[in-house]
Amino acid sequence: MKIANPRAAGRQARLAAHAFTLFALGVWAVYGLLVESYVMPGPAAVAVRLGEFVLDIHLLKHVLYTIGHILAAVVISFLIGSASALLAFYFPPSRLMVHGRLSPFLNSFSGIGWTLLAVVWFGINDFTVVFAISAVLVPFAIINMREGLDGLDADLFEMGESFTRRRFRRFLLIVIPSLYPFIFATLRISFGVAWKVALTAELLGGNTGLGYLLNLARQDFDMPLLLAVIIIIIAFVYSTDRFVFVPIQARLARHHGAG
């Protein structure tokens, strides 16, 4: 276990990780052989179903629906959340109202609660799904944007005041650019949470999307489809984080320095 060379140690750790992946797949395959296929189908059966899924335009359509729901909800909740955080920032008497009442309330109100209520109010449709996801995301946006606004550089602000008296110009040229890293963090967190909520919302209140498919698979005991959908979700969440958010974050960090 004592390896002096850090690169060799890294290679060993990577090998161990690959071995672990193979081991996990192996355990799954053996377990799949031992139990009934409606309890746990083996990796091969799921891979076949996954292949069918990717080739079937009717099933793929649901992936697009889910992405649409998520994007809509992320944008809406970002706008509402930033507006609330800005209100608390520019109009200090409302601070306690936003950060002490609104955001904790929304933060602890359950997502399923919103979904079930939205089903009663708006019926089973895309609007219900987007509403429920947005309601869950708003507090995340408020908390993150507050973090950014509270950390604004007061000196930079004063400098801005000495250059122009126009508030909007200062807002556009100083506040917004200093907030870039936080805007990005908000979107990243919202996106991650949105995926989890979206499935629940679609399952209970939607007639499109991957959550709806999960529900169909559950009712039909179609385990291969169930696992195929779960694998697609994991792959999608992981790759957006790894290939979209991490590179952007690295660029932002370089641009805005360590602070």
Place this chain on the structure above:
Amino acid sequence: MARAESGAGAKRARRAHRTGRPNRFVEHIFAEGLIVAAILGWWLLSLGMPDYVMPGPLVVGEALVRLFIEPEFLGHTIWSTIRVVAAVIIAVLLGWALAQLPLRYPIAREIVHDRIKPFLNSFPSVGWAILAVIWFGTSDGSIIFVEVAILTPFCLVNISEGLKELDRELIEMGQSFTRSRWKTFFKITVPLLMPYVMAAVRIAYGVGWKIALVAELFGAETGLGFLMQRAQTLADASTVFATCFAIVLIFFAGEKLVIDPLARRFQHR
């Protein structure tokens, strides 16, 4: 003198504006005003609508009181609470164990951080809920399994963050005093790590209540999730509302009465 004072006052006011710390009284007027306005607006909205669409605050208030008083409902509330608490404890311990693993065996670093963590992190919670029912049937064990599966990655992330910040020199000092790994672990690592563990407990507790309903959606015959689900099929919107509020209340009570004092107790002095 008076002018100097007013000058100082103006300065203070300007600073207050910049740091954003206005009059507490005015703040409270706005904050409590929002609550009053929300309840009033809700009441007005509910006037023209039937109870199964938009129950008024009074009806929901009654249902909420029932959740904490009537034995049948109180039982559901308590069951949910017990399961959340159990799941938080198990998830924190499991996340901690996973976070310690790469320190003890460096070869496991990528297994934990590049395989287990992203897998658990991106696994959909509804997916766990459905699978648990198929695998384990409807039982308390299957609900706690779902909650633990969802909460563990949060704990793992937080506690590994803490382990990264740990003061290596203190541990080395400990190792020069004793060769017993357990002794250095309990005397040095655990106390140093406690703030991060408490942060993990706090996050897990918050998320735990949010996903308790998801976990109880398919596999429960007790609990608030079951209650809410049943209320929905009976078109009993007031109970749906009341369950949501009950969770908000229990969540705040737990945080203020248990987690905040614990966190203060373990803060670094």
